[in-house]
Amino acid sequence: MAKRAGADTPKDDEKRYLARYRPGDFPRPAVTVDIVIFTLVDADLKVLLVRRNEHPYKGRWALPGGFVRVSDGPEQGEDLDAAAARELAEETGLPQASAYLEQLATFGKSGRDPRMRVISVAYYALVRPALVPLIRPGGDVSHAEWHSVSTADSLALAFDHQDILRTALDRIRARIDESPIAFELVPQSFSIAELRAVFESVKGAPLDPGNFRKRFFRMLDDGLVEQVVGKRITASKPAKVYRFVR
């Protein structure tokens, strides 16, 4: 292992190896991102679906999604998260980073797309109700529509999108009690009742207003939320409004 003049350093060795390297000709799957986009309209949890106007599953409702742009060159293409953010922006017309976006799971059963082997990395997104009117379906989408999650179950979605939707629902139902995702479905400032409506819609069950209030005040004590000036006009007594901290 003595060093010869002009000999290999480990770095040289690696450089030569990588320069010689040619991506193998093993077959590769196509990789897509599919996004389960949720919002709340009239205290009802909705998911954005697009109608397919090409085979397979022509005419069926499907989750918005698209291919991940990659390359084997020195620029290897977009990150997975970036691909999801781009698809979300393209399909909704919303500006980048205006919605909460998180990876859900990856679906790669053979045969899930009859055309070719496709592996889909699924994400879920939460869009504030205030942004919903801004949504202008763009890109290659012919027709996008909000569906109530309760009716979307009986809709015979394309591919395995039923599985993906169910997984996303399970995920947000489990996560809403543990993480602050509920604040992604209310306006920047909100009343306690509005936040409760988010929980009720996601959980699909009514909550006791008094008990929820106590739970909310613990969040206040913990500094998770703080009161802001203003009142929310309701059908009865006006309510105080709060905002999520950081």
Added chain:
Amino acid sequence: MAKRAGADTPKDDEKRYLARYRPGDFPRPAVTVDIVIFTLVDADLKVLLVRRNEHPYKGRWALPGGFVRVSDGPEQGEDLDAAAARELAEETGLPQASAYLEQLATFGKSGRDPRMRVISVAYYALVRPALVPLIRPGGDVSHAEWHSVSTADSLALAFDHQDILRTALDRIRARIDESPIAFELVPQSFSIAELRAVFESVKGAPLDPGNFRKRFFRMLDDGLVEQVVGKRITASKPAKVYRFVR
């Protein structure tokens, strides 16, 4: 839309479309599965790492893994879960389905493999301590070794495997309180103290024996575990043994 004789049914339409379809020549990423294999040795949580003997990251420790076998033909290749199970079996020499295996997350940052664009679907596996002596690293693995998770943090793993390992640790630490994965790291029949050791190793903190016992008895009441005949010989008073139900 009137039906002509011998005209297109929607099915014919779809068949013709699919027959004409040729997978696009869009570049595709390589897709691998990487597995974070955990076990418990002497009440210490271990992870199985392999030493790379090729560039890039030659000489570094890495998670076991390999390419997903796919094709665009009518047989599209193995499911993702099957690929993970196969890799697990190949790398450890254990029979199929002898360990708990679950998808973790998908890692697809551009540049994570300098050779080409690689998207890795990560899984984690839990291997019962009793099976550890049976492990005979096979396949393309030159050298595999159990590392304590505490020391593996400071090991400069290959690729982004440090991220993957940390994600796996976060996952099992969160899941051990919510799901019965703890029983996957203990012999078929076990004492309360042995189960407690699993929790302590995963959480990385000691638990009060008395309080853990009460928690365990709730599991007994719920029918989650049941007592079996026999006793566990310990350094002191022999302990009753139990098994996980279903």
Added chain:
DNA sequence: CCAAAAGTGTTAACAGTACACCCATGG
């Protein structure tokens, strides 16, 4: 007998649930 770990019991604090009730407001 002694150390060690199995096994038992007690207490306080806290979170979740059910439910009764008051209060301010718009109609």
Added chain:
DNA sequence: CCATGGGTGTACTGTTAACACTTTTGG
């Protein structure tokens, strides 16, 4: 003035955490 929903209080229950204690074994 009354229905509505915001806002408040209370009693009960179950869970968790801290900790003191007894019992049974091996050495």
